[in-house]
Amino acid sequence: MSNMSQYLWLIPFLPLLGSAIIAGMGKNVLRGASHWPCILGAVGSCVLSVMTFMAVQAHEIPLLDEYVWFRTGSVGDPASVQVAFSLRADGLTAVMLITVTFIGTLIAIYSSSYMKGDPAYYRFFMAVSLFLAAMTGLVLANNFILLYACWEGVGLCSYLLVGFWFFKPSAAAAARKAFLVTRLGDIGLFLGILILWSQYGTLDYQGIFQHASANDPYLGIACFLLFVGAVGKSAQFPLHVWLPDAMEGPSPVSALIHAATMVTAGVYLLARTMPLFGLCPDVQAYVAVTGAFTALLAALIALTQTDLKRVLAYSTVSQLGYMFLALGSGVQHERLATLAVVAAVFHLFTHAFFKALLFLGAGSVMHAMGDVIDMRKFSGLRRVLPTTHWTFLIGSAALAGFPLLSGFWSKDEVLLTTLRASQNGPYATLYMVCFISAMATAGLTAFYTFRAYFMTFWGPEKIPAEAYAHHGHSHAELPEKPHGHADHGHAHGGHGDSGHGDAGHGDAGHGAVRLESGEVMLWPLRILAIGALLVGIVLGPTHLFAHFLERNWVNTPDGFPVSMRTDEAPHPNLILMIGSGIFALAGIGLAYLAYVKNPKMPAEMMNSAKRMYGLSRNKFYLDEIFAAVFVRPLQAFAHLCRVIDQMVVDGVVDLVGQFPSMIGAAIRPVQNGLVQFYALLMALGVAGYLLAVLVR
Amino acid sequence: MFASLFLQTDEPRRVALNVFLRENWKILIPALLAFVGVYFILPRARRNTGAIGGGILGLALILAGIWWVRLEGVSAENILFGIFASLSVLGAVLMLAQTNPVRAALSFALVVLSSCGLFLLLQAPFLTAATIIIYAGAIVVTFLFVLMLAQQSGMSNADHRSREAFLATLAGVILLGALAISIDRAFDNPGEQEARRLATAQTTADVNAVLGDPATEKQSHTANLEKLFKSDATEFDGPWRKGDVEGVNKVADRLLRDRRSMSSTLTPNEGTQQTAAGIRPLPPDNVAGLGRVLFMDYLVPVELAAVLLLVATIGAIAILGRGQEGLR
């Protein structure tokens, strides 16, 4: 273990190798077995991550592995910059690594069943593997350049996976939107990195953190730009619009990228650069307000969405807003930085479990319902999909903040941090508003989560015809034969190897058809459900998580500056816990009333507040506003440029080109193919020459 | 403007157009007439203007004979030259005007035969014979054969229309005028004019006007003369100092005659050998001398010519041997 740092590079390298293998051999050699390199790479990476975690725990110091990547200028020159391919493993990295690789492994296993039979099976696993490599590289990076490279790699994988079914126009558009919107943020990140480099002459975390002081004139701008990058990647207002659309990708992608891991990159970035943000209370106020507002906005939108995956997507945006709120609350004067990052990273950690669980559950529902995801088309599935049902219930409860489940503990820490930040300081009132908003959001979260849960699993049993059409069709074929359905985008082979080859007789009638997914898909659900149940209660009240982070990251010499550290143990605020628990239970109860006891109530509510309902239903018209404010003018400008280019620039170029052409056209008739004419021209030339000689 | 780039002349001479016309009107008028005449006699589809063209061309030829040809006195040789020269030019003109290719071929035979007469006057009996045999005997006959093989009956565009008659005639006449002016200039330059004035000088004043006054000048002004006569120009010095007008006349006359007349004998393998004597009968060793030159000085080219003939023979057979489907 002592030389674990020598093997850090293997963590991103194994998935990268898997990706390369799949890319090289997937199409023709591996075919249906393309998931193996990906799963093996992920498992190997996960094992190494656990080993890293243990090594960090044992050494209590960061592990570093350095290799000079490139360098400009000569050594010793102050203007030169040296970028090392340096990896770093401390407490934060270890936690992130475990999250990413563990969830990634489960999702890869789940996908091997979910994606079975897809014509581009190998392409999916190639991208997933590449994504794991990029994401682990991102959290392992020890300087901004490597982080930025991996950041872009993650964005690329996101593009590839959202647009996995690129033949669907909506998927292609969603992929493009995701890429372009996050690109806006990436520009901010890049500018921020450049400013940091120009100010401090280095790109290593440590070098910058040690040199930074609150008086640096450009630090605030740099932090704000870094925050812009995080906003883009983590889908915060106003750049959140890409995330719901990204649900066009396969469900495992939604779980892996747009819930559990990739969008947390922004949170990770802010947590990592907390020593800088702690110096800029103004920027932190921005962060907190953005987080609180995003959380509330997304929750309001989620209230009325009827697409199960979209509800979850908005809940993701909302929960990310919580994380940003926590990070923004880590104000220095209250020595809250430690508490803030612990809260944010803890929420990130628990959120990864239950959100991956929820998305995989939604994928399972979608799988069973023949790709129908509109909640109005099915209901009462709790007996049809028993395993999916109880796992989904656990996930929903955790998300809603049901007492003693994981979401409850982490959300409480976030709320506690915000509350503490509002005690005094220049922005106390602002943080108070944020806190109230966050409490309201907690109630809303519980309501919309259980709304989705009740609409899906309770009520009269209603199953769309697509589910049977799909299953009957798949049973009519040989189980071994992979069958792709271009119209559904993917096929479902989970039934063939489910081990429950029981009721699958098409002639026994619809009711006898087993709709539940196969075991390969269910086991990841079960594992994640256990995680969602226990992670919070094991790590939260016992402060194991907080202690680990503090000991192995915050309080190390490379960690936060001493002025930001806090020695006091965070004491749980009982009143707050009870209050948030009541909010959560109230939300759940309201949802039960509205969607189980009294199914007419939602319609009445809708009628009574039509305008509000319309606003929420249409996502506050944000897409339309963006289109009107940014897209249309840009399009008009592009058209103008095009017209100018075609008329003026091309015209000038064409005109220049026309000159030789016109000269050629003028003298081309000379080439009329008549031998005598050529001889005549020659003789005339000689005659002209002779005349010139004689007359001159 | 451009000509000065290519020509290495002693001094660029810029002449206005009117000066050029004034200097060369004797050349230009017949050339212009020849242009109009040839343009009219060329066959054309609709109008038959051969008669007009012929008239104009005849006038042009007469004027050219008067102004271009310098024959001194009446001798058998001069008469023969006139006959052969006019016949060959006439043949060429006829050949241009004919619409019937057979007649054109016969006109060409006339050109060949009359120019062979000129060859004889030029002391080339072997070439006269060879040309008659090869051209009139072989080539023209072959032409006639081909015409018989190929000539379609009736009239055709090929024989009754001319391609770009105006421009073609223009090009040809400009070339002719240029050649004529060049020849004229070569034999009518300042040196020659001075020599002619000296040859016809009556008084010492006339001589001194050209050569300078012997009382004041140490040397005669003979730059132009030296250019023409090289070292022979010093012959003027003696009579000029003595004021001997007749002596100067004699020297000028002799030098001019030497310059203009052809050498009377052709000697193989010898350099320039000019004599003042008149034309003599053809020397008997003329043909032998040609043979000697050919087989001593030009042996390799003769062999190459033999190879060329062989290759041409084989080539002609090969081309025609491909038969009907050879082309297209």
Add this chain to the structure above:
Amino acid sequence: MTGIQLQNYLMVGALLFALGLIGFLSRRNMILMFLSVETMLQGVAINLLAFSRYWGNLGGQSLVLFMLTVAACEAALALALILMLYRSRQMLDVSIWQDMRENDVDATIDEGPPPTAPKEEPLPRLTPAGPEPVRRTQERSHV
């Protein structure tokens, strides 16, 4: 008796050369073009011989002899080619061979209709005399 001056021969040569050139440029019958070229060669030959006599050596005559050789070769090949061309188009007009022109240049076509042959008097026929020979239809060929 001063003999004939050199320039007179040169003038005759120039005349033949120019007339040959005009013929070559304007006449469209390939055989006539060829005859024009030969005329030009005659003019050159006169020039060469005149200079040969003027300088009193035989170099010019030798050159004319080579010229004759080349002209003979040229005649053989040119006539063969002309015959070849004639075989493919049944015409001696050089203007029908204009396929090498630029793509977008129109073919050069003569203005107006082709010239019509004047009415020729029919050849006189002898009145038949004697009895008509008997035709033997059964006669077999020797081949």
